[in-house]
Amino acid sequence: MSTPKARDAGEDGAGGVDDAVRALLLLMPRMVGRAKKIPVPEALQSLSLAPRHLSLLSYLLFDGPMTVNELAARLQVAPTTVSLLVGDLSRKGILERREDEADRRRRIIGIAAHQQRAITAWLAPGASAWRKALAPLTPDQRQMFIDTLLAYEAAVSGEEQT
Template identity: 75%
Template sequence: MSSGGRESGLDVDDAIRALLLLMPRMVGRAKRLPVPERLQSLSLGPRHLSLLSYLLFDGPMTVNELAARLEVAPTTASLLVGELSRKGVLDRREDDEDRRRRIISIAESSRPVIDDWLARGAVAWRRVLEPLTPEQRRMFLDTLDAYERAVEELS
C-alpha cells in the first residue's frame, strides 16, 4: 500500500481494515521465502529463526544470553542450540574467560546459507525503518508487540 495521496491520519476502523488486508499478505510473503535446501530437513520454527537471526546479526553469545533475547528459559534455549549443533548449523566452544560456559555461534559452513536467507528480510526492514525517527521506530515495535500480546490474550 503506497502512502502517496493518503491523508496523514486514519480512524481506528480504517486502520484495522488496512491491517486486516496487509497482515495476511506480509505473512504470505514471509512463508513463500524458501528455506535453503541445506536447512529444509531441520523443520525450523519461529524460535529457530529468531535464534539464528540473533547469532547472525549480534554475533556469538552464551546460551543464557540467547535465552534472555528469545524470552525463553535457558533450558529451552539449550535444547534449541543442542538440536542445531547436532545438525552442524551451530558451533559450541568453551568460553576462554569461564570454562563452564559455552559460546554459541553459527558454524562457518552454515553462515553463507543463513546470511543469504535472512539478509533479504533485514534489508527490507532497514529500508522501512531507517527513515523513521528513533521514537517512531519504538512506537512501531511497541505496537507490534502489543498486538501480539492482545492476540495471545484473545486466543
C-alpha cells in the same frame, strides 16, 4: 469489531482506528504470506527448521556468538528452552559450541562456519526489507512501531495488560 459507522470521535472517517484496522487486516496476511515465500536455502532444506529457530539464528547472525543465558534473555525464554534448541541445532550441524576462554565452564554458541552463508542468504531479505521500511522513521517512531507490534502480539495471545 465495531460497525463501519463507528469511527473515532471527531474524525471525518479518514484515518480512524477502524480504517487502520481494516488496512492491517488486509496487510498482515499478505506480509506473512510473502515472508513464508522466502526460500529456505538448499543447504538448509533438509534440516526441518521451524519458526522458533529463526529468532535464535537471527540473534546469532546479527549479534554474533553468545552464551545460552544471553540468548535466553534476548529471546525472553528460559535457558533450558534455549539449551534444547541449541542442542537440536548443534546435532544438525547448524550451530557450534566452544569453550569461553574467560570461563571454561561456559559455552559460547555460534553459527557453524559452513552454514553461515546459507543462513545469511535466508535471513538477509527480511532484514533488508525491515531496514528499508524503518530507515525513514525517527528513533521514537521506530520504537512506537515496535511497541505497537508488541501490544498487538500481547492482545492476540490474550496477555494484554488491563
